[in-house]
Every structure is written in structure tokens, then in C-alpha cells.
Amino acid sequence: MKFSRLIFANLFRKKIRLLLTVGSFAIALFLFTFLAVVRGAFSRGTELAGADRLVVINRVGLINTMPLSYGDKIRQIKGVKYVTHNNWFGGVYQDEKNFFPQFVIDPENQRQVMTEMRVPDDQWKKFVGDRQGAIAGRNLANRFHWKVGDRIPLQNALYGSTKTWEFNLDGIYTNDKEGGDESQFWLQWDYFYENVPDQIKGQAGWWVLKLDSPDEAVGVGKAIDDGFANSSYETKTETESAFQAGFAKQLGNIQLLITTIGSVVFFTLLLITGNTMAISIRERTGELAVLKAIGYSDRFVLFFVLAESLVIALCGGLIGLGLAMLAIPVVAASLNGLLPPLLLSAASLGMGVVLAVAVGLASGLLPGISAMRMRVVEALRRV
Amino acid sequence: MAIPVIYNFRSVKARWSSAIVAVVGIAGTVGVFVAMLSLARGFKATLVSSGSEDNAIIMRAGATSEMTGGVTIDTVKIIQDKPGIARGADGSPLVTPEVVLVAPIPLISTGTDANVEIRGVSKNVLEIRRNIKIVEGRMFTPGLNEIVVGKNANASYSGLTLGNTIALGSVHWKIVGIFDAGDSSFDSDVWGDAHLIGPAFNRPDIFFQSITVHLTSASAFQELKDAATADPRLNVDVTREIDYYSKQSNRLTTLITVLGGLVAGVMAIGAVFGALNTMYSAVAERGREIATMRALGFGGPSVVLSFVIEALLIAFVGGLVGCIAVLPLNGLTTGAMNLQTFSHVAFAFKITTELLAKGIVFALVMGIIGGLLPAMRAASMPVASALREL
Numbered sequence: 013m014k015f016s017r018l019i020f021a022n023l024f025r026k027k028i029r030l031l032l033t034v035g036s037f038a039i040a041l042f043l044f045t046f047l048a049v050v051r052g053a054f055s056r057g058t059e060l061a062g063a064d065r066l067v068v069i070n071r072v073g074l075i076n077t078m079p080l081s082y083g084d085k086i087r088q089i090k091g092v093k094y095v096t097h098n099n100w101f102g103g104v105y106q107d108e109k110n111f112f113p114q115f116v117i118d119p120e121n122q123r124q125v126m127t128e129m130r131v132p133d134d135q136w137k138k139f140v141g142d143r144q145g146a147i148a149g150r151n152l153a154n155r156f157h158w159k160v161g162d163r164i165p166l167q168n169a170l171y172g173s174t175k176t177w178e179f180n181l182d183g184i185y186t187n188d189k190e191g192g193d194e195s196q197f198w199l200q201w202d203y204f205y206e207n208v209p210d211q212i213k214g215q216a217g218w219w220v221l222k223l224d225s226p227d228e229a230v231g232v233g234k235a236i237d238d239g240f241a242n243s244s245y246e247t248k249t250e251t252e253s254a255f256q257a258g259f260a261k262q263l264g265n266i267q268l269l270i271t272t273i274g275s276v277v278f279f280t281l282l283l284i285t286g287n288t289m290a291i292s293i294r295e296r297t298g299e300l301a302v303l304k305a306i307g308y309s310d311r312f313v314l315f316f317v318l319a320e321s322l323v324i325a326l327c328g329g330l331i332g333l334g335l336a337m338l339a340i341p342v343v344a345a346s347l348n349g350l351l352p353p354l355l356l357s358a359a360s361l362g363m364g365v366v367l368a369v370a371v372g373l374a375s376g377l378l379p380g381i382s383a384m385r386m387r388v389v390e391a392l393r394r395v
Numbered sequence: 396m397a398i399p400v401i402y403n404f405r406s407v408k409a410r411w412s413s414a415i416v417a418v419v420g421i422a423g424t425v426g427v428f429v430a431m432l433s434l435a436r437g438f439k440a441t442l443v444s445s446g447s448e449d450n451a452i453i454m455r456a457g458a459t460s461e462m463t464g465g466v467t468i469d470t471v472k473i474i475q476d477k478p479g480i481a482r483g484a485d486g487s488p489l490v491t492p493e494v495v496l497v498a499p500i501p502l503i504s505t506g507t508d509a510n511v512e513i514r515g516v517s518k519n520v521l522e523i524r525r526n527i528k529i530v531e532g533r534m535f536t537p538g539l540n541e542i543v544v545g546k547n548a549n550a551s552y553s554g555l556t557l558g559n560t561i562a563l564g565s566v567h568w569k570i571v572g573i574f575d576a577g578d579s580s581f582d583s584d585v586w587g588d589a590h591l592i593g594p595a596f597n598r599p600d601i602f603f604q605s606i607t608v609h610l611t612s613a614s615a616f617q618e619l620k621d622a623a624t625a626d627p628r629l630n631v632d633v634t635r636e637i638d639y640y641s642k643q644s645n646r647l648t649t650l651i652t653v654l655g656g657l658v659a660g661v662m663a664i665g666a667v668f669g670a671l672n673t674m675y676s677a678v679a680e681r682g683r684e685i686a687t688m689r690a691l692g693f694g695g696p697s698v699v700l701s702f703v704i705e706a707l708l709i710a711f712v713g714g715l716v717g718c719i720a721v722l723p724l725n726g727l728t729t730g731a732m733n734l735q736t737f738s739h740v741a742f743a744f745k746i747t748t749e750l751l752a753k754g755i756v757f758a759l760v761m762g763i764i765g766g767l768l769p770a771m772r773a774a775s776m777p778v779a780s781a782l783r784e785l
Contacts, residue, residue, distance in 0.1 A: 026679075028671075028675055029672055029675060029676070032675075033672065035668045036665045036669055039661055039662070039665035042661065043662060046658075046661075047658070072563075072564050072596055073496065073497050073498040074499075074510065074737075075497055076496075076597065102463055104459060108459045111646070167457055169455055169456075169457040169458040169459065169464065170463045173455065174455060174457030174630070211599070244565065245597070257507075269434075273658060277423070277427075277662065279419075279423070280420055280662075280665070280666075283416060283419045284416050284665070284668075287412070288416065290412075
């Protein structure tokens, strides 16, 4: 590129302005990526849900339990491969603020159903043999600096009088799916069962089933719900993703909120950079006219202006994305489990670059076209 | 010392196209700032107004919310004889042992299920929660399968209209009244007789989530709390109702405030960059004007002041635009899940004058930061060479 020196010389003509424009670009891109990541965190549960998994809950409401014996009936339905029963534990670790989901699990079947949540075999073996055993997700363990072998007390007011339950952390699970949930805490069904009042014994909160194939989801779901219709505990069977989506929707219309903020940011950015470009071109009308007067084509002038705004956009964009990559882990840590894990995906980075280029082109286009169209004589006459 | 402020007004007017960058940047930032805070405010206000100063809520010790609480009928009987509890017109203690649970009811807006809070209450509940009024129909009759619904529940969830019958749990309920709870979270509730709600959801009818009592006066709280704590038969926490509800809103409010503050803070840096750009080019374009003023005898501080005033003017306009742009949000009802109880609560954006004032102050701070450096450059320009400049 023989013109690159000219472009760069022009860029650095006003260093402060360059710095500020690149800076505001970087900030906008940073915000945009950040919002995309937060938005992604809220919808990820739905996206990562297993297509071949169903969740069975009480039709009356999520917090109502059902007889444990339903599990055997569900298992006999054709198309069901594995069934695991779960319950909500709802303990508090040290302080209410340290919220994380705790599930009472069925150690026999949990691993077969939740295949993406991996626990090393030796840790799992220890957990199964340990009545007070517990498994924590990797994120959760990192959050509270737990390591295998730690003793973890949880206060629980949900079952009988308030008391402290003690657990041994026997293992840590990781999630095969990128950005998948690693914040759960699993405890043994038997330990739970022995320590709750009689009316809760023999009750399960929900079942998760793994199917032979995703195609059978509709048929199996209907078979289960029909089978328990008109009993005193009617069920509601949904695919895991429908279940997660329903839950996420109730959080409020976060998607809309984030999209709105994102567009405000984007619009603001477009105006700022567009206007700065326009000002810097307007200041150089005379120079551009000279370029045209010595024989450069209209198209070249347009290209010249566009190239300048593109360079600014790309520099700013890349800085912003770099900042996002640095900042997101810090923010995720400081939010302290308030949000699902924040994950910066290659897709949102790519989207960021595309956006930067688009804004760069758009903001250069208007001044570029007016520079292309200007009449040399008039421009030169103007002081 | 004084430079006519009218000069700054006119120069902003003459260079409006470059000022608009700063105006839009600041307006966008202030808009996001005010909107996010008003969302958090609205949610908090909705929950806080649910509680009242002269009510106390009693739950099992250690319970973090009503959903995790549990008290038996024996506790209720002991509590109602404690001192500090007001008595109703018929002489009975103003105590409502309540069954609280959630049931899925579709939202009218999206058709998807929301977890609606179902609350079984005692028949004298309106004497205890005095800010709640039946606005249509009548109160439910104890012992009958009748329910009353809050005005937001009536507007947000399908099937909760007066005279309609709806299945909740294992029972069909007739909706006989709509109540107005003064924009508190109870407005998203469905209320029925506690003795029927529990069994309809397979709960034993001797078991409640919480007890709310009306105190003889706000100052009687300590007396009741001491009496309950001293009784060895009881293992409960006594909390002022207003404190309980303000704590309930913490998790979601923190989330919105942290995220909103972060976004607005970062945006503010961008907006300051925009303002700096505008002001620097204003200074650069006006080299001769500034030099002329200096030559006429205006001192450096006057020039600095003049440009800072100009930046403040731009920022003020930006702040105003931002505030006006988000003003229509005020009162707009939205819904969110209370992260402490997992029940769906309808609430409205709440834009107060205080919040708007904060927005304007925020804008002015951005204006000062964006204006000071360029102003100082303007003041330090050598007069002679600037006058010579073309």
C-alpha cells in the first residue's frame, strides 16, 4: 500500500483527537461485548440443555414434591434410558448472599443422565461410599476456595428445625460443554433421607430422564403425563430446554433490556465517531481538493477517507475487545455468583470485529461521499 | 474576570453540529444510568412498601425467606398470646398464620407460565395489612373455595378475572374480589383461606410458612421480640415486616445496580471522550477568538471558566435530553423474579426527582471532566502566535 504513509500521517495529525476517538470506540465495543456476554449467560441454560433429556415436575408447581415410587413407573416407559430423582436442598453457606443451587441426587443414576458433568472415577467412588459426601462444580469450588477433602457446613431451615448439615467434599465436577453449569452442589440422597421429617421421606422434587433418542421426547412426555393424570400428584413433563427457558423468562425480560441498552450504546457510538470523522474531513477540505486537483480520482478520495475511519474503528475495536477479554473474568468474580458464568465466546468476539468494521465504514461514508462530490474549484477557494 | 456567558451560549449555537456529539454521548449515558437505577428503585419500592412499620413477621429461626420458613399451629397458638399484639374489633388477636407457595399461571403477555405467589391468609388479614383494600367484588368467605387477587395479578396473569373459576392445586377456586395493595408486591399475589390453600397443595393444614402480626404500636416490636425469644418453647425469628421485605429485594437490586452502574460508568468514560473531543476542537477552531479575548485583557482564569461553563452547558443539555428520553418509562410495569423466593413480582419503573437530579449531576460531572483540560489548553495558548494564526 503506497498510500499507507499518507493515511497514517493524517491519522496522527491530531494526536489527542485520535486517542479520544479510538478510546470511545474501544469503550463502545467493550460495552457491546460485555452486554452480549451477559445476555448469553442468561440464555445459555436453554442452549446447552440436552436434547435427549426430559424434566418431570409436579403440575401444581415446581416446589411441590411427588412420591418417589413414580420413578419406577417412569423407568418402565418405552424410550426412557435412565432416570434420576433429585430434590432441592436449599441450604445456606455462611451467609445468605452465598447462594448456589444444592441438589439432593440419586448417586446410582445421576452420572448416566447428566453425562456432560464429569467427576473423576476415584472421586465418584469415594462420594458414593460416603454418606456425608458431596460433589461441587468447579466454579463453585473456586468461588469459595474449596478443595477435595474440605468439610462444608450448610445451614438449612427447609426441613424440620433449622440445623447445620456437614458435608465432606469428595469430588469436583467439570462440565464438558463450554460455559456449562459448574455451580451446583450435589449431596447424597440417603443422608438427606435419614435427616428429614417423615412427611418428606419418600418424596422427590423432580426427575430428569435420559431418552434413547431425542425423537422420543414428545411421545415419552405424553406417556408420563397421561399415566399420572387424575392421580393426586399430576406431573408436567418438559424437555430440559423448555424447562430452562421457562425459568429464564421469569427473571424478567432481560434480553429486551440488554438489547435496548446495547442499541443505545451503539447509536451513541455511531454518532460520536461519525461526527468526529466529519469534523476532521471538513478541516481538510483544502487538502483533499489539492489531491483531486493533482489528478486523484473521486473514488480514490472516498477510499482514502474510508480507509482512515476503518483504521480508527479497527484499532478501537480491537482494544475494546482486548479490554473485554481482560475485564470479564474480573467482573464475573466480583458479581460473586449473582449471574450464571460469563463466557466470552469466539462468536461474540467475531461479532465485535464485524460491528467495528461496520461502524467504521458507516461513519466514514458520509464525509467520504461529500469529499468525493465536492468541486475542486469551490473547495480551493474556500479558506 | 467575567466573560459574558452569552458568548458561550452563542458559540455553542454556532457550532451545534460538533456539540451534538457530546450532547448525545452524555444523554445516552444519563439515560442508561437513570433507567437502570429506576428499575432497581421500582423493585425495591414495591417490596419495601409490602412491609409496614407496625407489623412483625415471625418465621422459624434461620429461615431466609417465607419460602424456606415453617411454623406449626402450636407456635401460632403460643405467639398469639404474647404481649405487644393488637386485638381486632371482636377482641381476637390480629395474627395471620400464612401458607405461602408458588403455582404456575400463564402470563397474559407471553403465554408462558410464571410462578405466582399463592398466599393462604386468615380471615382478619385486612385488619393486619391495613394498606390493602378490596377495590372490586368482596373478600373471600372463610371455608369456601374462593380467592381474591391483587390488581397486578389481575392484569398480568391470564384467567384471574372477577367471577372466573381457576384450578390451583387440586381445587377449583372462584375469584370473588380484586384488591389494591398500594403497588406493593402483594399486588402480584393470589389470596385465599389458609386452611384450604395448604391442603389443596398437599400441605398439612397445621403447617404454615410465616406468621404476621399487627402490633399495638411500632414501638411494641421489641416487647414482642423479647417475649418470643425468652420462651423456650419457641425457636423463631421475629422481624419487623418492613425490614424483612427490604432485605427480600436485596439480591435483584444488587444485581441491577452493579450491572447498571458498571455499564453507566464505562459509558461515562466514552461520553467524556466525546465531550473532550468536542471541546478540544472548539478550542482549536477558536484560537484567534481566544487570543483576541486575552489581548483585550481577559485573564487566564476567565478563559478557563468560560470554557468550563460552555462544557457544563453542553453537559446540562445532554443530561436534560437523557432524562426526558427515559421519562416515559416512569410507571411502566414490568415483571421480574424475586431471586429470594423465586416468585414472579410485577413492579414499575420508578423515576423520582431525586433520581433525575442525580442524572443531571452525573452529566455535569462528565461536563467538568470533559471541559477542564481543553479549557486549560485554551488559557495557556500564547497570545501572539495564536493571533497570527490563519
